[in-house]
Amino acid sequence: MLEFKQVSKQYSDGTTAVKNLNLKINKGEFVCFIGPSGCGKTTTMKMVNRLIDITEGAVLVDDKDIKEQDAVELRRSMGYVIQQIGLMPHMTIKENIVLVGTLLKWPKEKKDERARELLKLVDMPEEYLDRYPHELSGGQQQRIGVLRALAVNPPLILMDEPFGALDPITRDSLQEEFKKLQKELNKTIIFVTHDMDEALKLADKVVIMRDGEVVQADTPDEILRNPANEFVEEFLGRDRLIQGRPDVTTVGQIMEGFPVTVPTGTTLKSAISTMRDRHVDSLLVVDSDNVLQGYIDIELINLNYKKANMVDDAMETDVFSVSGESLLRDTVHKILRRGAKYVPVVDDTHHLEGIVTRATLANLVYDTIWGDGMELDDKVTAAE
Template identity: 80%
Template sequence: MLEFKNVTKRYDGKTAVKNLNLNIKKGEFVCFIGPSGCGKTTTMKMVNRLIGISGGDILVEGKNIKEQDAVELRRSIGYVIQQIGLMPHMTIKENIVLVGTLLKWSKEKKDQRARELLKLVDLPEEYLNKYPHELSGGQQQRIGVLRALAANPPLILMDEPFGALDPITRDSLQDEFKKLQKELGKTIVFVTHDMDEALKLGDRIVIMKDGEVVQADTPDEILRNPANEFVEEFLGKDRLIQGRPDVTTVEQIMENKPITVPVGTTLRDAISIMRDKHVDSLLVVDSANVLKGFIDIESINLNHKKAKVVDEIMEEGIYTVSHHSLLRDTIHKILRRGAKYAPVVDDNQRLVGIVTRATLANLVYDTIWGDGTELEELTQAAE
């Protein structure tokens, strides 16, 4: 889909990218990462000819980009940057279909495409008539992504698109975009300086140093078998998966039977279940086991006089993780949010398990001490 053949870029005698050879498959999400000045952004900008190539060739769907009109090439490739670049005087709809306007789409086609895309990120249709300043940073970045998708390009380039967002909004957008990419099957070239982001999003990670590729492989392979000391240091010694390479996803460590109550359960019955199970909160599910929300002792105490069933007082905005989420991402999110637990759901939002802080604490203990042999050896050595 995207191929680099001996690609080189020189600036005033200095080589920024050296003989890059890489083949990116259709539908693949590839993250480029490395220290500042390593050549990752230069590599990406050569793809849509924002930066010229000094040597070698880049092929997009088998066509050499040198042989294509630069303007037409850029219109055929999605491009998302950190600064977003929404036009402040244009409505959200006009921003989304900006490329369509340049391609002279009809009003009907632009209206339909804008509505279609807005649904992908669960924003209400009335947002189409708002202006960028009326949206939050996370919402604006969603619109920036939609604009890149408007002309349905097979390839999208993204240059640190979530770098300016707060950690929680960033987590949410990463999850949303990864899911969107899988659904749409787009090929993504994603530049980041954040290793956690690369490990979370990338099907493959390309680690660069001094204009050269040091290692290009899947996240798990890089974590298990770093190519050299530079990669080890760049990854960081504290990544949990290095201690437990056999544990990579939430599904492997989650508790399979979280304590739940169905919608319609009376508060009296909910209190009784809490007492019997020795818990201070309950997850609320419907008849299909789809997670609807949660209740806790505090919400019951505040509302027991005016509410009779759990549906009336449950909180719906509960933070969840997917059963195939990477464990390292879930750990970071739980700690960042100060959450005591995270319900685990499948692709249809059905509750399949729960990850608690106690579960994570046990895993960390096992990572440090293993089966107890190491602890015993340390004890004997101390004696």
């Protein structure tokens, strides 16, 4: 799909930004470029759509040398998303989404249909099409920026720190949303970031650069298990949980399989009895098909006890959940960031599969540091 052949970029002042880069990226692959400031990652990405010209070597897209293509047509054939979003403030959301389609002289019917189709991908209501960028939140604007990049159905999308300016929770949500979209649509993504957690979460392949050269390019798990050198180790950060336990990588490997639940239609009085009998202060609420509907806890019961009789009327339906395939390192960060006591684990159709609690994570950390406890016992014995 995309290949760099001995690509170098040298500026007129003699600065070499990229040195003899050789790299192959397959169709449908999500590749994150990361490294310290000035390492050449953004320059590398911008050479792909000729925003920056190559000094030596060749970049091939589907075996065609980009230098032999018209630069404007080349850019229109690729999606491009940047941190600043770049929505046109005087245009409606619909007009922003189909901007490239307008440049390509699409008929109005085609533009309207494509805008509606894309908005559904990110679960935004159709009435947003007639709004203007200033009427949307930062996260919603960034969603529109992503949709605009998808509008002409490009096989290749370039993304330059697109989520960097967002708050952590919105950023988490958008990362998950976009990764899911990428898998569904089978797009090839070149993604530049300075955030190692983001790269490890999103990428099929992580390309770590330093001083214009690739230091290591491999899957996230392989890089974490076998960093190429001390620079990669330091750049990853020695505190990453996965480095201590390379055998434990996903939520499904550590989740508890039988969380305490109550079905919809349960009375608050019965829910309180269940909490007392099971020694918990929170319950997950599921329907008759075991689809997660929400949760109820002591605080919600206290707030609603006089005005509600059923858990359906008192439960919180906005529940943060993860899939069994979610990377453990991401879930740890999210639990800590949200201050959550636990996270439900669901499948693709939101059926409840299990739960990950802070206690589970604490046990994993203890195992990582002290193994099965024997090492600690030995040290105590030695001290005595």
